[in-house]
Amino acid sequence: MGLLEPHGRHRQGDGGADLVSGRVAGIARHARPRAPMEVIDHATVTFAGGIQGDYRGAMKGKPYKRQVTLIEASDWATAQDLVGHNIAWQERRANLLAEGIDLPQRPGARLRVGTALLEVTRETDPCERMEALAEGLRAALTPDWRGGVCTMVVEEGEVAVGDTIRIEA
Structure with a gap:
């Protein structure tokens, strides 16, 4: 078995390695709508609030399906290349940068x-x-889920920069 394709199939990674995991390269949160993103080294992830201290994770809904957002570092880099800008990843307003x-x-x-x-x-x-x-950034983030994924919390826990991200199902 190799890397889990986005649509659920597996493929081999570079050199045939089994690549179903990566790492947390960044964590960010914002305390209120339109507030600047705060980059942090670690966070508690809860049912009630997603990334603790992030306003969006604490929004109401049964269940709220946008508690924690993730974007791939490579997708952010591709979007940057397409628009010819170098913008800090947290400006995407995602909670976790996956690498x-x-x-x-x-x-x-x-x-x-x-x-x-x-x-x-x-x-x-x-x-x-x-x-x-950046002009064109929205369009650059649109194809192939390049803008990232929304998630809901299934099990509470701790996350820190450098932690493993592993596809479980």
Whole structure:
């Protein structure tokens, strides 16, 4: 078995390695709507609030399906190349920057991130704020779930920069 393709199939990674895991390269949160993102080294992930201290994770819904958002570092880099800008990853307003893993592009897929377990609920749709950062950025983030994934918390836990991200299902 190789890397879990976004649609659920497996493929071999470079050199035939079994690559179903990556690592947390960054963590960010914002305390209120439109507030600047705060980059942090570690966070508690809870049922009630997603990334503790992040306003979006604490929004109400039964269950709220956008508690923690993730974006792949390689997808962010591709979008940057397409628009010819170098913008800090947290400006995407995702909670977690994933490195070395293809995040699954299917609702129901589960990711072990640090000690927390997250379930993919949907694609993160790029908003108009991306266009304000750089002309064409919203369009650059649109194909192939390049804008990232939304998840809900299945198991609470801790996450830190450098922790493993592993596809579990």
